[in-house]
Amino acid sequence: LACSGCVLVFAVFMDLFGVSALLIGVFVPLEIGGRDFGDLLVYSGALLVLMSMGGWVMWYSGNIEGLISGNELTHKRNAVDRFARTLSRRIRKPHRSHSTS
Template sequence: MECAGLGRCKIALSFAIICDLLGLVILMIGIFAKLKLNGQDFGDLLIYSGSILVFISLVGWVFWYTGNIEISLEELQQDYKAKTGTLARLARKISTRFSTAPRKNVNVKERKKLENIYSTHTDLPAGTSTPLQEVTLS
């Protein structure tokens, strides 16, 4: 029996519905039933358990919803083209700076090369050290 109206991800949908129904039943039992065992009331436990199950069902609903999003092939191809705008150039520039930033485990050749780059910057206040001067070689 095929249910075409439910879309894809039927497992996530069934998980969400089962958690919702079970959580609501447990929640209603905790609210309206007077459950006492050995003099202790278990209504609060059922109320919290039902609420947690309803909250967990949100995971199933999100998976079901995102699994049913349809994107055309043209939209996918547009998203994966190389960007040429100013913002894209700025993002690439920042990314390359972060990827070439000095690290604590820098060998001697790389350290000297980076020291030459940092020594060309004269905008540092007197007496301050560059990040490379704080790195200790092991």
């Protein structure tokens, strides 16, 4: 897992670079050799902002308080495993047909 601070820095930098590229692409006329490169900056800026959303989700989900640890889940997992095994055995068990003759 990545450290929480690293993910936060990634998300903030992606937001800053993305919004900057997007605004430059919209407001600054960028013609080189008769070709307009504003659209390239708009699209790449939007892509960087979308990438930052993944960073924000990872950072936020890594900082949620009160999650149950793996040790606390072992008892519940064992109960769920037993229930699943019992249910699957009942489903797999061939049904006996009753003849009425």
